[in-house]
Amino acid sequence: MKTLQIIVTIAWRNLWRNKVRSGVVVLAMTMGIWACIFLAGFSVGMNDQRTDSALSTYVGFAQVHANGWEDERSVELLIPNLEEVIAKSQEIPGYVAHASRLVETGMAASSYGALGVQVQGVDPAMDTLVYDLQTRLIEGEFLPESRRVPRAYVGESLAEELKLEVGSKFQVTLQDVSGYATQALFRVGGIFKTVSSQYDKSTILIRREDMAGLIGVDPSAAHEIVYKISSKEQAIVWAGELSSAFPNAEVMSWKEVSPELGYADDMMATSLYIFIGIIIMAISFGILNTMLMAILERRRELGMLMAVGMNKRRTFFMVMIETIFLGAVGAPIGILVGHLSLIWSGVNGFDLSSVGEGLNAYGMDAIVYPSAVPEYYLGIAVIVVVMTLLFSLYPAYKSIRLNPVQAIRSV
Incomplete structure (x- = not known):
């Protein structure tokens, strides 16, 4: 237990000895989580707005006709x-x-x-x-x-x-x-x-x-x-x-009267996951690059730790803990920024009048009001942190492949 405490302490101190490098990783996580949350809120808001407009204008919530x-x-x-x-x-x-x-x-x-x-x-x-x-x-x-x-x-x-x-x-x-x-x-x-x-x-x-x-x-x-x-x-x-x-009568809900509105929900969910996946992959590769550079910069430091008795398993664990700390800092900030941006834009809206005619052709308003989507927040944050952890496995592996003697002599 004491060994774990020491590793955790070293990992935390290592992060903030180079504040710029750690800040870049935290910023990448924050921006990634914000982008995913905002994209989800924008897509859900636009789709809900389209559905609500259709229901209140010409579809209705349900219809009854003769058989x-x-x-x-x-x-x-x-x-x-x-x-x-x-x-x-x-x-x-x-x-x-x-x-x-x-x-x-x-x-x-x-x-x-x-x-x-x-x-x-x-x-x-x-x-x-x-x-x-x-x-x-x-x-x-x-x-x-x-x-x-x-x-x-x-x-x-x-x-x-x-x-x-x-x-x-x-x-x-x-x-x-x-x-x-x-x-x-x-x-x-x-x-x-x-x-x-x-x-x-x-x-x-x-x-x-x-x-x-x-x-x-x-x-x-x-x-x-x-x-x-x-x-x-x-x-x-x-x-x-x-x-x-x-x-003997035809009773239909709005999804049966206008199936395209229901299809829009399914298509939105699918496209949303695709775009979120692209954003997360881009962030993960950026974090991978930053972590690899961090390992190269800290070769001498890691060599010293290995020389004084820290084995490869503990070194690997320390690098992973550093990544977890970065996620623990970046995820809450990303969620907060994403939520605040959705609240602000949900009130003020985005004026897309320049493409208004095109939107009207699909039954959408020219002013889009994103919706806050708390149900997405935790999932997006967890996915970003997990992907960051997965992409940090390679830098952690590179750290334990260092030769202590050669690492200490490196400049």
Whole structure:
């Protein structure tokens, strides 16, 4: 035990006799841990932001449709037992709000062109409880009431494509329940902009009663019910329970409605591990180089220790302890710096407006707010320290291969 204490004491003193060298290794560890933690927080924050924006803008936490909707999406596929489904859904823990909608693919045309769009007939009062589209308004109003020409809420990209502005008239063509094409004139009441340029280009919102009259269905009918649930995780459980109660309806959580959001989580985790691995390997090679240089600089010192009775096993152990000490100093500093940088950037965000259009194409906002990820901190720090220990095995091995006599005579 006394021998161990002596070796530990010598190792600690050896570190700080050359403060610059030890400081370089500690700094490398600190920067490596900070880089890994910040990369994890940035990736998680960006992905969570994308998912949250999608859920609150156009996906919802869960959706209910008539059986066969995913395969056909026909105008006749109205939810048959709408009130019963709504009543049951409100009893399941996690329910927050719902909105019933009429949905159909159609055509929007102005004098400047035409585009295929998805027309959604919504109840503005209910819809705002589930989605935040009313907060995305950049011009006009969110589905104001109209006396003659009904109002529509259109995306900015669609307005630019068809050269529409607030007050402009355009034509919407849909198919009614009898299978005939039906057309109606709408006036732009408001223009919105979300984080998804694709959604903005392909979506038109109108009042539910206007759409019901256009396609010839009862105003209380609906093609889909969208839900807001207390959390993303709870939504999956909630959808499973409602699906069990109505096996003849299509009840889907957000992961089933929009599988790409779930895939993004898996891809993010995989790419994150790859980048973290690259960073750690780069740091480890830098530490390997520093430790090898340290051994060469201390040849005479190590030779003296061996000459006075320190055997090879103890010399090897001493070099490893030095590395552990460096990790014990660098890891906490790296975690602290990483956490503080995530807290700061989580409040202020990173403005990526220069590539904003590209991000919008993938449903991401131009301002990214990283998230603090405490669950990653310890794991990253341990991996960095362990990799440093592994890469210090070779310098430690080189130390015990020294010839004491030759080492003492070296300059």
